[in-house]
Amino acid sequence: MIEFRQVTKVFGRGDTVVRAVAGLSFVCPRGAFWTIMGPSGAGKSTILHLIAGLTTPTEGSVLVEGVDVAGMTAAELAALRRRRIGYVHQAFNLLPFLTAAENVGLPLVLDGVRQAEVDARVREALAMVSMSHRATHRPTHLSGGEQQRIAIARALVMRPAIVLADEPTGNLDRAGGRAIMDLIHDANERLGVTVLLVTHDPVFAAYATRVLRLVDGALQQNMALPDDEGDSRVRLVRGRP
Amino acid sequence: MRHGSGIRYALLGVVSRNPEGVHGYALKRQCERTLGSFWQLNFGEIYRVLDRLAGEGLIEQVVVEPESSRKLYRITADGRRSLDDFILAPPTDAPRPLRQELAVKLLFAAPERLPELLRLVDHQRESYMQELFRLGVQRRRLARAAVDAFVTNLLIDGAELAVRAELAWLDEVARKLQERFPPTP
Numbered sequence: 001m002i003e004f005r006q007v008t009k010v011f012g013r014g015d016t017v018v019r020a021v022a023g024l025s026f027v028c029p030r031g032a033f034w035t036i037m038g039p040s041g042a043g044k045s046t047i048l049h050l051i052a053g054l055t056t057p058t059e060g061s062v063l064v065e066g067v068d069v070a071g072m073t074a075a076e077l078a079a080l081r082r083r084r085i086g087y088v089h090q091a092f093n094l095l096p097f098l099t100a101a102e103n104v105g106l107p108l109v110l111d112g113v114r115q116a117e118v119d120a121r122v123r124e125a126l127a128m129v130s131m132s133h134r135a136t137h138r139p140t141h142l143s144g145g146e147q148q149r150i151a152i153a154r155a156l157v158m159r160p161a162i163v164l165a166d167e168p169t170g171n172l173d174r175a176g177g178r179a180i181m182d183l184i185h186d187a188n189e190r191l192g193v194t195v196l197l198v199t200h201d202p203v204f205a206a207y208a209t210r211v212l213r214l215v216d217g218a219l220q221q222n223m224a225l226p227d228d229e230g231d232s233r234v235r236l237v238r239g240r241p
Numbered sequence: 242m243r244h245g246s247g248i249r250y251a252l253l254g255v256v257s258r259n260p261e262g263v264h265g266y267a268l269k270r271q272c273e274r275t276l277g278s279f280w281q282l283n284f285g286e287i288y289r290v291l292d293r294l295a296g297e298g299l300i301e302q303v304v305v306e307p308e309s310s311r312k313l314y315r316i317t318a319d320g321r322r323s324l325d326d327f328i329l330a331p332p333t334d335a336p337r338p339l340r341q342e343l344a345v346k347l348l349f350a351a352p353e354r355l356p357e358l359l360r361l362v363d364h365q366r367e368s369y370m371q372e373l374f375r376l377g378v379q380r381r382r383l384a385r386a387a388v389d390a391f392v393t394n395l396l397i398d399g400a401e402l403a404v405r406a407e408l409a410w411l412d413e414v415a416r417k418l419q420e421r422f423p424p425t426p
Contacts, residue, residue, distance in 0.1 A: 182381070202408050203401050206373030213366075223367045225374040 002028040002051055002162065002194065007060035009046050009217070020046040022217035023060070030065075030161070033188045033195045035205040038214035044198040046217075048164040051196065052085050053077040065161065082107055086155025086163040086193075088184075090170040092147040094139040094154075101126065101135040104153045111158070125153040129183055145176035152183050156191070163187060165197040169204055181207050250327045251276050252290050253316065256300050257324055262313030299323050347414075352422040362415045369404050369411070376400055 009021040020043040028034055036044045049055045050062045053069045062069045064080065072080065081087070094103045105122040113121075126132045129149040139147050148168060155163055165184060169177030181204050188195045197208065205211050206225060213221035255271050256263060263271070265288075272282060291314060294300045299320035302312040316324070343365060350358055380397050383390040 182384075185381070202370065202405055203373055203377070206370055206377050211370055221363050221366070223370050226371050 001030050001063075001065055002026075002196070003063040004047075004050075005061045005063070007050065007057045007062055009043070009050060009055065010058045019043075019217050021050070021057070024214075024217070024219055025060075026212070026219070026222075028194065028196065030194055031188070031192045032210065033185070033197075033208045034210045034212060035197045035199055035208040036212050036214060037199065037202070037205050038220070042214040043217035044214055045166050047214075048087075048166055048196060048198060051162070052081055052087060052164060054081075082111055083158050084161050086152075086158065086160040088148070088151050088155050088163065088165040088168045090167040092139070092144070092151045092171075094147055094150060096139050099136050099138055100131065100142065100150045103139070103150055104157050107154065107158050121157055122153075125157040126150075128156065129153045143176075144172050145179060148172060148176075148180050149183065152180065152187070156187055156193070159191075160193065162194045162196070165195065167198055167200070169199065169201065177201070177204060248276075248286075249290055249294065250324060252287065253294060253299060253320055253324050253327075256291075256294075256314050257316045257321065259313075259315070262303055262305065262315035264311055264313050268314060294320070343414075347418075355418060355422045355424075358418060359415055362411050362418075366408060366411050369408050372404050373401065376404075 004024050004026050007021055007024045008019065011018045011020055020041075022043075024043075024047070036047060038044055046055065050057055050069070051064060053064075053072060056070050064084070069077070069080070094100075095106070098106065101122050104125050105118045108118045108121060122135075123132070126135055129152050131146065131149045131153060134142060134146060134150070139150070142150065148171075152168075163184065168184065169180050172180060184195055184197065185207050187193045195208070197204075199205050209225050211221075211223040211225065212219055213223070252272065255268060255275055258271070259267075268291075269284060269287070272287060276282060291300065295302060295314075297319075298317055300314050301317050303315055304310070304312055343361060346361060347358065376397050380394065383393055383397075
């Protein structure tokens with residue numbers, strides 16, 4: 001569960017002050033799939049940064065699974081980001097000098113997992129994104145869509161509770177974007193991962209069960225998308241926040 | 242294309258896929274599978290269209306088992322020619338009209354009603370997002386089904402593009418309304 005309580009985030013001071021997030025409150029239940037839309041500069045990415053503890057709120061509090069992110073020590077924050085949250089970026093952010101498999105395994109290695117288990121879990125994650133055949137390739141030898149698949153495998157390899165995806169389809173063509181969205185949808189549906197996705201694309205936003213529209217850091221519209229029959233996950237989200 | 246020539250040729254097409262003929266119940270199921278995503282099928286209407294096609298000699302009703310009264314619908318040579326002509330003729334679909342109801346409201350609403358107008362825009366946006374959600378569910382369901390959904394996917398692509406255009410227009414409407422009627426301090 002992710003909870004925002006009257007969160008405001010201000011960057012700069014004096015005349016150059018920018019309110020990226022302005023008094024935002026919501027409760028995103030475990031297993032939900034939400035998208036955040038809105039014009040550039042509306043504060044969409046800042047919301048993801050606040051959840052991952054990459055920045056702290058100026059006012060209000062951000063709770064991830066009941067714990068206030070602002071109260072965490074640096075070590076606790078690092079552990080939160082490594083174990084509980086998978087991050088997917090628009091620019092993939094793979095390390096160019098590592099192979100695809102090494103990129104996927106990196107969070108496990110940093111977490112001190114022994115090599116045999118790293119290998120097994122990397123294999124499983126690569127299979128999940130249909131990239132087993134590219135395990136030994138370096139990112140520069142992969143297409144954009146393939147690089148993003150690797151980035152998703154890296155985000156899922158720690159079996160996180162939450163995936164934060166910031167314009168994951170922004171650098172891809174429509175077919176590539178749809179393939180990535182299908183993977184994220186699968187992770188939500190099959191693994192029960194909570195997904196918060198920032199996107200400009202309404203077609204991709206509609207993979208979610210709820211769409212938040214932000215304007216100038218404030219919630220302008222909160223749209224519930226229709227119930228898919230037999231999908232209990234959707235009912236869970238209904239009626240909130 | 243809910244009424245008119247579309248449904249007529251859609252039914253003729255479904256009948257044509259059964260060269261040996263097809264009885265009413267199987268035809269109904271095939272119609273649901275092939276056309277159900279695009280038409281709200283009313284079976285009374287379907288049978289009226291079938292009667293009309295039979296009356297024009299484009300399909301015929303044949304009895305295959307002499308001891309049974311069950312009749313099969315089968316396409317005729319005239320029916321095949323008519324279907325071919327239809328497929329090759331340029332489509333007559335007109336571009337979708339602008340949101341007329343919203344346009345009328347905009348024409349006659351006073352500037353101080355801006356918040357209400359923006360809520361109308363939001364409401365319309367939400368219904369379009371719900372439409373995109375349904376299209377996405379349909380696309381994923383088709384991907385899992387073991388049928389060739391090439392044309393259906395093309396139609397979903399088209400529907401998505403149309404909704405996307407409407408959403409972009411609503412964003413424009415909201416932005417320009419706010420520019421034209423800035424809030425008075």
